Amino acid sequence: QEDRGALVSSGSYRTPPMGRAHKGAAAGLAPAYSFSAYVAEVDVDIETGQTKVERVWAAHDCGKALNPLAVEGQIIGSCHMGMGQVLSEEMKYGRTGHLINPDLLDYKIPTVHEMPLVTPIIVESNDPEGPFGAKEAGEGPLLPILPAVVNAVYDAIGVRVDELPITPDRLYKEIEKKCRKEGIDDPLDLSPPTLDYSPLQDVLEERANLHSERDIERRYDNDPPPYHNGALFGLDPEVPGDEQDSRWAAVVIPPEGYLDNPGLAGSAWKHVERRHREGQK
Incomplete structure (x- = not known):
């Protein structure tokens, strides 16, 4: 290919228009939810409060990984960004409202020396609504590193932050x-952490299994029913939209009265719908 150039391709994808005419609705709601599970190993100096993250195992369900190397890079980069949020990055303001740590010397971004060894784990699935079965690998991998580190600190010293x-x-x-609460002087004598089991875990597991079964059924259905991305969180796809709980009802077309004077969000919605219809001609 040296004399012919790189082989490239392009494509487009439009999410199902499931949102209302609110700000951001013109882009369509996320047609699928990604899932992540992270485990962090930390070293906590209980006499100084210093925390160092040694290793992270990061598993992310991105649907079909169209570019596995890029997905792994996203996961590792998200861990770096989340490390700053959970351990060091904080904007501090003085009494007059001025920022007192405006430079990178005082606003602590993790360097290569603070980065742990990250083991990215791609969990592939085939989402029926995603492009080629793919989901996201952008913001999703960022979120789990925060609770993973906080929980690891609790598991290490029994202190919940x-x-x-x-x-x-x-x-x-x-x-x-905690030392004062337990009436001890040496933090090394603190009681070990305890893990309280939540009954909510059973509910989430049941809904996740149901969600997975419905996705499999849709994959092999030549005429699948309308897809609802709230199924995991309580919406029942078998119930008509106007009979759903108002928190989960999905209204695609705004009321006519609203479209007469739609504002920015409604105007964007109408613009996107017009382009979509023109593209189908």
Whole structure:
């Protein structure tokens, strides 16, 4: 190919127009949900509050991985971005409202020295509504690293943190608070962490299995019913839209009265619909 150039291709994809005429609805709601599961290994100095993430195992369901190398890069990059959120990055303001850490010396972004060894794990599925069965691998892989690190800290020292980032001073204050609560002087004598089982886990597992079964049925159905992306969270695809709980009802076409004076969101919706209809001619 040296004398002919690179082999390239292009394509387009339009998400099902399942949203209302609100801001952002013109782009269509996400036709599929991705899922992630992360495990973090941390080293916590209980006498200083310093936390270091040693390793991360990051599994992400991206549907069909059209470019596995890019997906792995997204997962690793998301871990780096999330590491900053959970351990160091914080915008601090003075009493007059001015930013007191406006440069990269004081606004701590993780460097290569703080990055753990990340093992990206691609979990492939075949989503019936995604392009070629694919889902996203952009923002989704960023989210799990935060709770993974927080839970790992709790598993290590038994201290639960509910404010980010987990800076050494903030974590040490929580350690001192727990020491006072338990009436001990040495943080090394703190009681070990406990894991409380939540009955919500059973509900989520049941809904996830049901969601998977419906996707498999749709894959082999020549005339599949309308797809609802809220099935995992309680919406019943077998019930007509106007009979659903109002929180899950999906209305594709806005009321006529709204379209008479639609505003920015409605105008965008009409523009996208017009382009879509013209493309089908």
